Amino acid sequence: MSYHNPYTPPRKSATFDDYTLAEIRRAAATGIYDIRGAGTKRKVPHFDDLLFLGASISRYPLEGYREKCDTSVVLGARYAKKPIVLKTPITIAGMSFGALSGNAKEALGRGATIAGTSTTTGDGGMTDEERGHSQTLVYQYLPSRYGMNPKDLRRADAIEIVVGQGAKPGGGGMLLGQKISDRVANMRNLPKGIDQRSACRHPDWTGPDDLEIKIMELREITDWEKPIYVKVGGARPYYDTALAVKAGADVVVLDGMQGGTAATQDVFIENVGMPTLACIRPAVQALQDLGMHRKVQLIISGGIRSGADVAKALALGADAVAIGTAALVAIGDNDPHWEEEYQKLGTTAGAYDDWHEGKDPAGITTQDPELSKRLDPVAAGRRLANYLKVMTLEAQTIARACGKNHLHNLEPEDLVALTLEASAMAQVPLAGTSWIPGKGGF
Amino acid sequence: MDLSVKRESLDTMRVFDLAKMPLRDLNSALHAIAPGANDTNFEVVNPRGSHAVAVGIDQPVTVEVRGSVGYYCAGMNDGGAVTVHGSAGPGVAENMMSGTVVIEGDASQYAGATGRGGLLVIKGNAASRCGISMKGIDIVVQGNIGHMSAFMGQSGHLVVLGNAGDALGDSLYEAKLFVRGEVKSLGADCIEKELRPEHIEKLAELLEKAGITDVKPQEFKRYGSARTLYNFNIDNADAY
Numbered sequence: 133m134s135y136h137n138p139y140t141p142p143r144k145s146a147t148f149d150d151y152t153l154a155e156i157r158r159a160a161a162t163g164i165y166d167i168r169g170a171g172t173k174r175k176v177p178h179f180d181d182l183l184f185l186g187a188s189i190s191r192y193p194l195e196g197y198r199e200k201c202d203t204s205v206v207l208g209a210r211y212a213k214k215p216i217v218l219k220t221p222i223t224i225a226g227m228s229f230g231a232l233s234g235n236a237k238e239a240l241g242r243g244a245t246i247a248g249t250s251t252t253t254g255d256g257g258m259t260d261e262e263r264g265h266s267q268t269l270v271y272q273y274l275p276s277r278y279g280m281n282p283k284d285l286r287r288a289d290a291i292e293i294v295v296g297q298g299a300k301p302g303g304g305g306m307l308l309g310q311k312i313s314d315r316v317a318n319m320r321n322l323p324k325g326i327d328q329r330s331a332c333r334h335p336d337w338t339g340p341d342d343l344e345i346k347i348m349e350l351r352e353i354t355d356w357e358k359p360i361y362v363k364v365g366g367a368r369p370y371y372d373t374a375l376a377v378k379a380g381a382d383v384v385v386l387d388g389m390q391g392g393t394a395a396t397q398d399v400f401i402e403n404v405g406m407p408t409l410a411c412i413r414p415a416v417q418a419l420q421d422l423g424m425h426r427k428v429q430l431i432i433s434g435g436i437r438s439g440a441d442v443a444k445a446l447a448l449g450a451d452a453v454a455i456g457t458a459a460l461v462a463i464g465d466n467d468p469h470w471e472e473e474y475q476k477l478g479t480t481a482g483a484y485d486d487w488h489e490g491k492d493p494a495g496i497t498t499q500d501p502e503l504s505k506r507l508d509p510v511a512a513g514r515r516l517a518n519y520l521k522v523m524t525l526e527a528q529t530i531a532r533a534c535g536k537n538h539l540h541n542l543e544p545e546d547l548v549a550l551t552l553e554a555s556a557m558a559q560v561p562l563a564g565t566s567w568i569p570g571k572g573g574f
Numbered sequence: 575m576d577l578s579v580k581r582e583s584l585d586t587m588r589v590f591d592l593a594k595m596p597l598r599d600l601n602s603a604l605h606a607i608a609p610g611a612n613d614t615n616f617e618v619v620n621p622r623g624s625h626a627v628a629v630g631i632d633q634p635v636t637v638e639v640r641g642s643v644g645y646y647c648a649g650m651n652d653g654g655a656v657t658v659h660g661s662a663g664p665g666v667a668e669n670m671m672s673g674t675v676v677i678e679g680d681a682s683q684y685a686g687a688t689g690r691g692g693l694l695v696i697k698g699n700a701a702s703r704c705g706i707s708m709k710g711i712d713i714v715v716q717g718n719i720g721h722m723s724a725f726m727g728q729s730g731h732l733v734v735l736g737n738a739g740d741a742l743g744d745s746l747y748e749a750k751l752f753v754r755g756e757v758k759s760l761g762a763d764c765i766e767k768e769l770r771p772e773h774i775e776k777l778a779e780l781l782e783k784a785g786i787t788d789v790k791p792q793e794f795k796r797y798g799s800a801r802t803l804y805n806f807n808i809d810n811a812d813a814y
Contacts, residue, residue: 329745331707345646349646353601
């Protein structure tokens with residue numbers, strides 16, 4: 133009897149999958165690592181892995197559309213004479229003029245202002261348009277100090293000292309020459325067309341003791357009026373939060389690895405830093421250990437997409453959140469309307485991340501005047517405002533269902549986790565059990 | 575040019591004794607000066623290493639500091655004339671916009687960091703990273719400077735009458751560096767360049783502004799960017 137080896141389908145390696153193979157070939161062909169925008173694309177434990185319990189016999193809910201559920205938040209009351217008061221705890225994260233077009237920055241300012249929240253400058257300084265269209269504007273104090281000056285410090289509503297960001301804790305940035313227009317070059321005191329390195333650490337301080345003096349200097353320059361935020365990437369959230377508080381921060385901004393960037397090496401984005409979900413509880417614990425929870429506010433960012441994400445971040449102890457990527461999507465980034473042009477760039481709507489190349493069909497991550505014109509800042513601002521309001525309503529809906537008359541009254545007890553990983557990171561029980569990995573008991 | 579305060583102006587000088595009054599009083603008084611005001615002469619005594627002395631000045635005031643200061647003295651100065659009759663801690667005149675800052679003694683690290691304009695004169699030595707990320711400021715150091723000075727310097731002038739430490743001008747952009755003594759080593763992409771007449775003219779101007787009369791511009795060597803790292807090229811990766 134003859135034996136015929138039955139057909140077995142070709143099997144691709146899980147380790148050397150198609151994307152990995154393509155990356156190896158790309159590196160071999162070009163001799164350079166892949167640079168891209170946005171945050172991590174890998175799947176990590178996230179807010180999707182948490183659920184709210186809602187009210188039951190032991191908890192009564194609040195009436196939707198009738199009983200009040202407050203969403204306001206005060207930021208910076210620890211030391212600042214003029215704390216920031218926002219109608220919604222959803223803020224707009226720092227993104228630079230340079231990385232983004234002037235119209236995009238204007239749209240962010242308009243949208244945030246309609247919704248009663250703040251927007252934030254980025255590496256490259258403050259533009260008049262941005263200041264003019266933003267009722268509440270946070271001015272970033274970055275290692276590069278591009279565009280930094282005392283007049284803008286004084287006309288800001290708050291100052292955010294950027295130590296790191298979630299997409300690249302420990303990394304600087306590079307705005308490539310093709311995005312350096314005359315105006316961008318002038319704001320950054322550099323020649324047009326050359327790559328502009330954004331330093332990874334500050335030029336005039338290192339470590340928490342220096343930071344304390346730097347914060348004091350900025351307070352003295354601005355007569356102790358402005359709230360001072362300290363922004364860190366998701367690296368060592370317990371110690372970074374504690375050290376920022378010790379250094380005198382009014383607000384700590386903590387950005388997980390899903391947080392976006394204008395341009396960084398893919399290997400950095402995907403392999404450095406922790407998921408947002410893993411960062412929140414250690415940071416809150418640090419605040420609680422110091423007796424500073426709710427006195428120093430915690431803003432969480434990195435992958436916030438919906439009112440549910442907002443509610444979950446707040447339930448875990450944050451005071452507010454910040455959105456960057458989601459805000460860009462709201463104003464038109466990666467919109468299928470431009471699919472034909474995305475195809476020409478070798479990508480597709482939803483996957484376009486070559487933000488550093490300045491060819492954005494949506495006119496957002498570009499300095500090309502023709503492309504920039506495609507974004508109507510008034511209409512785009514309206515879309516952002518709508519989105520912010522929807523997220524706020526969604527968070528209120530969940531909070532009322534949990535019987536809370538303020539979003540800040542949400543608490544970890546309102547949550548359960550769907551996975552062991554999320555349970556361990558968020559320190560809430562696995563659904564249907566009273567078990568939190570690492571907390572003992574069963 | 576004599577940078578010391580004229581005797582007649584001392585008659586109306588406001589004195590802040592930091593042994594007896596908080597720093598806040600000094601800085602808020604400096605910020606309260608209205609444009610065109612006459613009462614613009616300040617004296618600070620007993621600074622005792624205080625940080626953030628005379629920061630955020632935005633009017634053409636004169637500040638005489640009698641003693642040594644800590645971090646960030648005259649930070650973000652915009653138009654003031656600050657003289658420290660002592661030494662200065664890290665980050666003196668950081669991010670200066672305009673005006674003059676004179677340190678009679680030595681300056682610690684990061685002197686003039688990210689400065690955008692004005693003149694910083696250090697009569698003693700400056701430590702490491704002097705002029706780091708400078709963006710238009712002019713710095714004249716009469717003594718020596720430490721390592722990594724003018725790192726990522728974008729524009730402005732750094733003039734050193736003494737010697738420079740390791741890695742001068744590392745990753746330099748368009749800042750112009752002039753050193754009269756020895757340079758221990760040059761940083762990535764920093765090279766010696768020809769001292770042309772326009773540089774001699776600029777050096778003469780800066781030396782005069784700093785009140786230095788016994789040194790000739792021709793005694794300096796000029797250093798600047800080779801501009802090979804301006805646009806990323808994988809074949810330059812070994813330079814970092």
